[in-house]
Amino acid sequence: KNEVEQSPQNLTAQEGEFITINCSYSVGISALHWLQQHPGGGIVSLFMLSSGKKKHGRLIATINIQEKHSSLHITASHPRDSAVYICAVGAGTASKLTFGTGTRLQVTL
Amino acid sequence: DTEVTQTPKHLVMGMTNKKSLKCEQHMGHRAMYWYKQKAKKPPELMFVYSYEKLSINESVPSRFSPECPNSSLLNLHLHALQPEDSALYLCASSQSTPGTLANTNVLTFGAGSRLTVL
Numbered sequence: 739k740n741e742v743e744q745s746p747q748n749l750t751a752q753e754g755e756f757i758t759i760n761c762s763y764s765v766g767i768s769a770l771h772w773l774q775q776h777p778g779g780g781i782v783s784l785f786m787l788s789s790g791k792k793k794h795g796r797l798i799a800t801i802n803i804q805e806k807h808s809s810l811h812i813t814a815s816h817p818r819d820s821a822v823y824i825c826a827v828g829a830g831t832a833s834k835l836t837f838g839t840g841t842r843l844q845v846t847l
Numbered sequence: 848d849t850e851v852t853q854t855p856k857h858l859v860m861g862m863t864n865k866k867s868l869k870c871e872q873h874m875g876h877r878a879m880y881w882y883k884q885k886a887k888k889p890p891e892l893m894f895v896y897s898y899e900k901l902s903i904n905e906s907v908p909s910r911f912s913p914e915c916p917n918s919s920l921l922n923l924h925l926h927a928l929q930p931e932d933s934a935l936y937l938c939a940s941s942q943s944t945p946g947t948l949a950n951t952n953v954l955t956f957g958a959g960s961r962l963t964v965l
Contacts, residue, residue, distance in 0.1 A: 771954070780853075780937060780958035781890070824889060834903070835954070837889030 741765050744825050744838040751845050757812040759841045761825030764806065771835065772799050772810050773824040781824070784810070815845045849874060853938050853957035861965050862928060868960045870921040870938030879921040880954070881913060882937040890937055896921060928964045935959045 742763045751757050761770070772784040785792050785799040787808065792799050796815075801808040812819055825838040851872045860866050870879065878897050882890035895903035896915040904913075910932075912924040921938055938957040 773956075778935075778961070781939075781954075781956040783953055783955065786953050826889075834892060839889055840887075 741836050742825055742827055742838040744823075744841050746841060747839070748842045749844070751815050751843070753816055753845055753847050755815050755845075757815050757819075757843065757845075759810045759823050759825075759843070761808045761810070761838055762806060763808075763825075763827050763836075765827065765829050765836070767806075767827040767829045769828045770801055770808050771826040771828070772808075773826060775822045775824060775840070777821075784823075812843075817845045817847060819843060820845050849955070851938055851940055851955050851957035853936075853960050855960060856958065857961050857963075859963045859965065860925065860928065862930075864928075865924070865926045867925065868923040868936055868938075868962070870923075870940075870957055871919055872940045872955070873919055874940065874942075874955065875918075876940035876942050876955070877918065878941045878943065879915065880939040880941075881921070881923055882939065884935045884937055884959070894923075925962070928962075930964050933962055933964045935961050 745760045769786050769788045771786050774782045774784050784797060787799055787801040789801060789803060796813045798811040810823060820843055822840040822842050824840045826835040828835050854869045858866060880895050881893040883893050884890045892905050893907045894913045899915045899918055910927045914922040914924060937959045939954045941954050
């Protein structure tokens with residue numbers, strides 16, 4: 739079993755829909771990262787969380803440390819949001835992130 | 848400047864070639880990383896440099912040789928690679944160094960170098 743599990747693995751939505759991507763982890767962590775990767779491209783760091791909730795534009799990330807769970811929400815989704823969203827957790831040595839397998843999001847017109 | 852720049856974007860090489868991947872950042876970050884990513888898989892950590900010294904080598908084969916000439920540059924020298932080494936190689940940097948609290952350690956990634964070994 740992976741230490742970091744994401745769901746769903748694949749998600750198709752229509753433009754304007756509210757999207758939720760979930761991340762569950764089984765180890766104690768000091769921080770959780772949400773990352774975005776467009777096809778064939780590099781990775782962009784969206785959020786780093788250690789508690790509570792963060793918002794940036796149409797993106798909202800929440801974390802529940804007790805339940806070992808985080809969610810990434812996208813409001814008013816747009817085709818340019820189509821990408822792979824990766825959850826990664828940091829525990830112990832700061833450099834060693836454990837990555838989830840990613841959620842592939844496709845937003846259609 | 849808030850970017851990590853990687854060159855080349857694409858590289859095709861034979862198994863007997865010697866080539867290098869380059870990574871540059873001017874954010875004053877003191878930790879730099881090499882990751883390898885195969886298609887539809889998450890990135891795998893290869894190396895970490897902290898204050899220009901190699902601090903983590905994730906049991907990477909010696910045909911991959913990292914080098915950090917100064918605090919802004921990170922190279923990955925490639926020699927006698929195998930076709931299975933074909934992948935996207937991602938460089939990243941962070942302000943904090945390994946061993947500090949992860950919640951201060953936001954990674955900035957480059958766009959990657961896509962390597963094909965024939």
